[in-house]
Amino acid sequence: MKVLFRQWISGLQRFRVQALALGAGLVLTLVLQNFQFNLFEAYLYDLRMRNKGTASTPNHVAIIKIDDKTVEQLNEFAPLSIEQHVLLLRILGRAKPKAVAYLINFNDSMLADGDDHSNPRVMRAADSFVDLADQLSTNGTQVILGTEIDVTGEVVPAFPLSKLPHRVALLHKDGNTFSEDKVTRRALFSVYDEPVLHTHLAGIISGKTPQTKDFRGVYYMPEVEAHYFYINYSGPTQDDRHGIPEYSAIDVLNGSVAADAFENKVVLIGTKTKDDSNDYVYTPYSRAIFTNSKLVVHANVLETLVNNNAIVKASSLVDFALTFLLTSFIIGLVFYTTPARGVAVTIICAIGVTIFASIAFRFFSVWVRLAHPLLGVFFAYYVFVPYRLIMEYKKRWQFQKKNEVLLQVEELKNNFMGLITHDLKTPVARIQGLAEVLDRNGADHLLTGEIISSTEELNRFITSILELTKIESDRVEFTKTSKDVNRVIKDVIQKFSFSLQTKRIQLQLNLEPLFPIQIDPGLIAKVLSNLIDNAIKYSPVGASIIVSSKESPHLKNCVEISVKDTGYGIEAKDLENLFTKFYRAKNDLTMQTKGSGLGLYLSRYFVEMHAGQLTVDSHPGQGSTFTLTLPIDEKATRPTNVNRRTFFKRNNTKLQKRPRQKGDELYV
Secondary structure, three states, X not given: OHHHHHHHHHHHHHHHHHHHHHHHHHHHHHHHHOOOOHHHHHHHHHHHHHOOOOOOOOOOEEEEEEEHHHHHHOOOOOOOXXXXXXXXXXXXXXXXXXXXEEOOOXXXXXXXXXXXXXXHHHHHHHHHHHHHHHHHHHOOOEEEEEEEEEOOEEEOOOOOHHHOOEEEOOOOOOOOOOOOOOEOOEEEEEEOOEEOHHHHHHHHHHOOOOOHHHOOOOXXXXXXXXXXXXXXXXXXXXXXXOOOOEEEHHHHHOOOOOHHHOOOOEEEEEEEOOOOHHHEEEEOOEOOOOXXXXXXXXXXHHHHHHHOOOEEEOOHHHHHHHHHHHHHHHHHHHHHOOHHHHHHHHHHHHHHHHHHHHHHHHHHOEEOOOHHHHHHHHHHHHHHHHHHHHHHHHHHHHHHHHHHHHHHHHHHHHHHHHHHHHHHHHHHHHHHHHHHHHHHOOOOHHHHHHHHHHHHHHHHHHHHHHHHHHHHOOOOOOOOEEEOXXXXXXXXXXXXXXXXXXXXXXXXXXXXXXXXXXEOHHHXXXXXXXXHHHHHHOOOOOOEEEEEEEEOOOOOOEEEEEEEEXXXXXXXXXXXXXXXXXXXXXXXXXXXXXXXXXXXXXXXHHHHHOOXXXXXXXXXXXXXXXXXXXXXXXXXXXXXHXXXXXXXXXXXXOOOOOOOOOOOOOOO
16 A cells, blocks of 8 residues: 555656646747747758758759959940840840840940930840840740839839830848848749749749749748748859859850850849949858859749749747747756756757758758757756756755754664663663572562563563664674684573473584684674574474584585574565564464564674575474574675675665774674
């Protein structure tokens, strides 16, 4: 019943801890969900993007850049004039690309060399550009213009270029809707249900009209009435690392670029000069100015759509569930493990969830948010560790109070033992002496015999208590000397001659000649006295006891002493606790027989001090045999603290220490 009660209490405590972990984890998760930690999340996103590995080089796009080299060789300080664009478009027409997308402001080109839109030469060149673009579209190469967008809507090119197909080609920079760091991580898919330039070009490459449901990762933002998706960059975007084929416009105009460089590709034409920061953006790979060309980012946007591998943002439910599971686990861990192990497991959990999110990002293009789970892990640990410390301090305070009470009890016990030693044992000895005087002077022998027997029993009990006190306070004296154990046995038996005669018990000695061995005669005598006394007390009138000694047939270099009786025997259920402190078998015989339950406990302790062993073999109705085995080897009889600690642990005894003092003998 006690075991079941302890198990029930332990289960209730575990349930309370688990309920606390789940409840606190839920509350902490709900609190964290109210904070977005956008900058931290953006940093973790960029870190995964930079370390996801380089995909295959985009093979659907080629870039023609109007760069510093082009401007210098044409002796211009502005983008190409409209006439030069006509020439460039004519050269591209012979290369047969799938599409040509202009990502420049044609208003600047039409105003080159100081001309304005009303200049007849400029208008003729613009008409020629439109006619040539229509002709290329008829031949399978669509020419499309990229435009900007503002609060009034799409900003279209000046007439007559506005007659050409045009689409919004805006690169999105994360502002107040996400991380506020101006990094380009996502792109437009459509605005006001109209596909943007990249979506339109992806449809040209795939040969079908693009639909939102056909592309992964596209999501709607009602605030701006637009669909977005996260760009899956194919690799670094820095000028010296991106790997996308790009050519200077002047090289194309001069015929230095082979025509097959643009065959069956989408050609993106735009500006890229070191004097204009508008030609560059920040990306997850770099936030250095004049490093990431817009043309390269446009190419990555288009490749993401063509490959249909946009980054998919995991739902808020995944973020909530992951945060809740981790925080609950860490909170529970705080109460079930040591602080050092808790720190190690917390770090392992943080690393594990980071690896999980990195694998999902790299191999499945799924963005699992990490800010909430990681912050939840560390908040859970460093918030509830102080709480556990408070609880531990409270328990420690309770233990200290209990320890103070125990010290007081120990002091009272020592005082009581002193009372027994000095104030109780002396009166008992006087009573015994006076009874013996009365017996010799003709008093009633029955009465004086009862008095003497009772005082002897009380004296043995007091002696046992004193021996126990010595053991628990580490004050047992152990003095070895070379002694014949047979002589010790005979001396002990002489003390029980009266008891043997009273119960008419026959005691038989089977003592083999033995060499003297190193023992403490006093302690071994106490062991033999306890064994013979028990054999007499628990044997019926007229029984027999056999005391024998010999060299052990089972253990090498050992002496074996046995005390065998023909008494009532011991039940099997009592054998396992027979040598336990204050234990006595519960039956009718023991109720009628006086005893303290300390004799066998002390006997085993004294035997193990000699590195020996005390065993029993007993069966109900067949008597008992106690066997004492002592080693002959002198080194084996040396007492050690290890043996003492093992004895106390096995016999569930409290171990006490005291400082050794001058004059003390060897201690166990």
